[in-house]
Amino acid sequence: MSDTADTIAAIASAPGAAGVGVLRVSGPAVPAIAQALLGRMPEARHAHFAAFRDAAGELIDRGLLLYFPAPASYTGEHVLELQGHGNAVLLDALLRRACELGARLARPGEFTERAFLNGKLDLAQAEAVADLIAAGSQAGARAALRSMEGEFSRRVDELLQALILLRVHIEAAIDFPEEEIDFLADPAIARQLQALRKQLAELLRETQRGVRLTDGLRVAIIGRPNAGKSSLLNALAGSDRAIVTDIAGTTRDVLRENLDLDGVALELVDTAGLRDTDDPVEREGVRRARHELTRADVALLVTDAAGADEDQQLFADVQADVERIVLVNKIDLDRRPSHSEMREGSWWLWASAKNGDGLDVLRDHLKRLAGAGSGEGAFSARRRHVLALERVAEHLDRTADVLRDVHAGELAAEELRQAQHALGEITGSYSSDDLLGAIFGSFCIGK
Ligand code: GDP
Numbered sequence: 001m002s003d004t005a006d007t008i009a010a011i012a013s014a015p016g017a018a019g020v021g022v023l024r025v026s027g028p029a030v031p032a033i034a035q036a037l038l039g040r041m042p043e044a045r046h047a048h049f050a051a052f053r054d055a056a057g058e059l060i061d062r063g064l065l066l067y068f069p070a071p072a073s074y075t076g077e078h079v080l081e082l083q084g085h086g087n088a089v090l091l092d093a094l095l096r097r098a099c100e101l102g103a104r105l106a107r108p109g110e111f112t113e114r115a116f117l118n119g120k121l122d123l124a125q126a127e128a129v130a131d132l133i134a135a136g137s138q139a140g141a142r143a144a145l146r147s148m149e150g151e152f153s154r155r156v157d158e159l160l161q162a163l164i165l166l167r168v169h170i171e172a173a174i175d176f177p178e179e180e181i182d183f184l185a186d187p188a189i190a191r192q193l194q195a196l197r198k199q200l201a202e203l204l205r206e207t208q209r210g211v212r213l214t215d216g217l218r219v220a221i222i223g224r225p226n227a228g229k230s231s232l233l234n235a236l237a238g239s240d241r242a243i244v245t246d247i248a249g250t251t252r253d254v255l256r257e258n259l260d261l262d263g264v265a266l267e268l269v270d271t272a273g274l275r276d277t278d279d280p281v282e283r284e285g286v287r288r289a290r291h292e293l294t295r296a297d298v299a300l301l302v303t304d305a306a307g308a309d310e311d312q313q314l315f316a317d318v319q320a321d322v323e324r325i326v327l328v329n330k331i332d333l334d335r336r337p338s339h340s341e342m343r344e345g346s347w348w349l350w351a352s353a354k355n356g357d358g359l360d361v362l363r364d365h366l367k368r369l370a371g372a373g374s375g376e377g378a379f380s381a382r383r384r385h386v387l388a389l390e391r392v393a394e395h396l397d398r399t400a401d402v403l404r405d406v407h408a409g410e411l412a413a414e415e416l417r418q419a420q421h422a423l424g425e426i427t428g429s430y431s432s433d434d435l436l437g438a439i440f441g442s443f444c445i446g447k
């Protein structure tokens, strides 16, 4: 935990020349620093136009001084915000002045970490602050805003309350051993648990969507050499990023392209043709392609009319929960029209990477998968949250098992306790210093 007895300072605006630069200070020394810089005690939450001077009385810059007394501030401590000209030299001098007056340099994310430690926001909200700053798409930014406002935390808390209710029921039964067996066999308990698992499954689905909105949808393009994978990547990206040739096996490495499809972030990965080969360089490409498949959200198989059925075997490396798309490419060759349909859980599309036929339909499909138009209430989330919810699911499954098989109240209560713990890790009611260090360490300085 951070030592909240000291005062921290950092330049909060982005480096480089800008109209305005912001220095932020938080901690107990803020009133004294503010008074020294203004020449008198500033009013709370008022914009004072001030001359910022160094220790010798030399002018550093002129700008606005804003004072937010604790606890009504971002960190919950006394906060001072100095807005000067967006110049690195001036801002450095201002920062040095604040440090002379009793502040020290803030670590990355330390302002938000203090806000968390002071109960201004929970851990999921704090993470959303960083995700909002990093958001590269409109949908991602909107989702991060919702999480920052507490939408995701509220959903987690709802689940937590239901979980606690069930745990209380079961623990009450343990206190009356004569009736424990009967009580635990009560169908009402089973129903309550069933409802809880359903609620969790729904939250897990939305959280996974939240991760896609935050990180972007990861699409791995697979297919035999010369199927048209690189051409497709280029067509979607609108550039000649990948090398397109007639020699099979040209794409020897993994190529990535980040796209913004109407406000939705997409990461396209062109994998080398998955084929067995003796060429060591190409073999490395194949190894990386297989690795990409293990972390993709969508596997997009590029094939042609002749090879489509046989190429289905390329899905062998793809995990069961990965969305599958089959793109039958090169329809321009036999002048067939573009169309799409569902076949055994995969979405099939007939298109041409060369002339762009059918690619709009593909874009729309990818946007839908990425969570676009998922409407109101979509919130941002992280992998860590999904993993925590998956652990909750495991504990709920085991709760059901022990209740059914042995009617063991103690065991069920313990599983629920652990489920509650896993849930608490999301919002930070249970958190280790390591976790906090990892989360806030990845923030930028000054936030
Ligand atoms: P990759 O090995 O799967 O990446 O395939 P490439 O994108 O390098 O394409 C292999 C060859 O097929 C190149 O000559 C492309 O111009 C050609 N090609 C790709 N897509 C199409 C298409 O839709 N129609 C036609 N006629 N040719 C295509």
Ligand code: ZN
Binding pocket: 229, 230, 231, 242, 243, 244, 250, 251, 270
């Ligand atoms: Zn290629």
